[in-house]
Amino acid sequence: MDVNFVNPFLKSLLNVLETMAQLELKPGKPGLKKDEIARGDVSGLIGMVGPQTKGSLSISFDKGLAIEIMRRMLGEAPESINEEVTDMVGEITNMVTGGAKRLLAEDGYDFDMATPVVVSGPSHTITHKTEGPKVLIPFTSIHGHATIEICFENI
């Protein structure tokens, strides 16, 4: 999987959070996942299917960061990861993947998106079961971490 495939997802998350929550995340260096495990308190997942490829994407947030995004969007912070927060994480997952899909379409890559699923639970781990490479993009902020993980087969 080349870097041209990774950057649209990175840019798309920064763009979505800046637009929706005026929140600036600091992206770390994307890397091929080996032992590293995506871990968070609330994660959005989405499947992708294209003519030449299929894959999955996850975006995991620390609780503090998810709640700060809600506070900035609604002016009020929920005390816990409630249904409003999981709705927001599902929506962010959709918007980030949709934004990347549009950027990638310009380069001739094509895929359709399934519907998102949101997982919540303290420090859960996410493992993408694919034969293709797994790219992990870490993000930091003073409110906590976020991690995107993207996997595509045959790319």
Next chain:
Amino acid sequence: MDVNFVNPFLKSLLNVLETMAQLELKPGKPGLKKDEIARGDVSGLIGMVGPQTKGSLSISFDKGLAIEIMRRMLGEAPESINEEVTDMVGEITNMVTGGAKRLLAEDGYDFDMATPVVVSGPSHTITHKTEGPKVLIPFTSIHGHATIEICFENI
């Protein structure tokens, strides 16, 4: 979503666990999900995209049940939900969805599967973010519970 769409997933899970682990689960009554939340210690998720529909499926297992399936398959039980267990849950998720896909193709329903993702973490919850109905199928065994949740849009 009609019952003809649900039964293939139910049958497919029973069949996969009987074949792979000689384990018989007792299916409960499938129901439309309202307040009920799919909860488990390890879950497999997969996205589905078809010409007329898209959706998501999850299969959640209690830790005790996941470990018992491993014991029956390998003759040895892992102490915790390790990589072997998440590999197995990813494989079961693929097999169950693939089995249901074949049954549904006979009825003219068609979809492609994304790659599976496995989540682990004690008592995590799963929320499918879709506008379509969400069907939940509970399964019981003396080793713990399993839950399938299926969501399709436009069906």
